[in-house]
Amino acid sequence: MDVTATDDQLMLRDMTRRFLEERSPIGAVRRLADGGERIDLGAWREGAELGWIALFVPEAHGGIAEMSEGVVDAAIVAEELGRVVFSGPFLSSCVVADAVSRAGTAEQQASILPGLASGQTIAAWCLGGTGAAAGAEPGAITAGRGYDGYILDGLAGSSRTLKSPTCCW
Known part of the structure; x- marks a missing residue:
C-alpha cells in the first residue's frame, strides 16, 4: 500500500524524530537495560504529550482522534520509535486506547482514556x-x-x- 504523507504527517514524523534524537537516542535502551530498567517513564510521558497515544483517543477524553489518521499516523510514530529502538509501551497503549474508544462504556472511556492519552497510564x-x-x-x-x-x-x-x-x- 502506497501512502503519501500529508504535511501534518511529515510534521509529526519530524517532531517525533527530533524528540527521540534529543531525549532517547539509539543508545538509551542499552543504558536502561544496563541499569536494570525497562522504560524511561519521563521520556514516555513526554512522548505521549506529543500525541503518540492521543491518535486513538477522542477529543472529549484528551485525544486527537478526530484530527488524526489513526493507524497511518501511528505507523509514522512507530517507524521513528523503531529507528532509535525506543523502549516503551507504544503498541499496547495504542491497542488498548483504540479498543476502549470503540467498545468501552462511557464510564470506562472517561476513566481510562485521559490517562492513556497523557502517558500517565500505561496499558x-x-x-x-x-x-x-x-x-x-x-x-x-x-x-x-x-x-x-x-x-x-x-x-x-x-x-x-x-x-x-x-x-x-
Whole structure:
C-alpha cells in the first residue's frame, strides 16, 4: 500500500524524530537495560504529550482522534520509535486506547482514556485464562501492586516467571 504523507504527517514524523534524537537516542535502551530498567517513564510521558497515544483517543477524553489518521499516523510514530529502538509501551497503549474508544462504556472511556492519552497510564494486555487454549500455564502470570498501579509479571506459555515487571511490554 502506497501512502503519501500529508504535511501534518511529515510534521509529526519530524517532531517525533527530533524528540527521540534529543531525549532517547539509539543508545538509551542499552543504558536502561544496563541499569536494570525497562522504560524511561519521563521520556514516555513526554512522548505521549506529543500525541503518540492521543491518535486513538477522542477529543472529549484528551485525544486527537478526530484530527488524526489513526493507524497511518501511528505507523509514522512507530517507524521513528523503531529507528532509535525506543523502549516503551507504544503498541499496547495504542491497542488498548483504540479498543476502549470503540467498545468501552462511557464510564470506562472517561476513566481510562485521559490517562492513556497523557502517558500517565500505561496499558498492557494479558491472557484471560489458563491452560493451553489460553496460552498460559496456571500461575504463570500474576498481578501485584507496583509503581502507581499494578504490574503484570510472568511469561505466557511457561511456568517460568520473570524477575522484573512486564507491564510495559
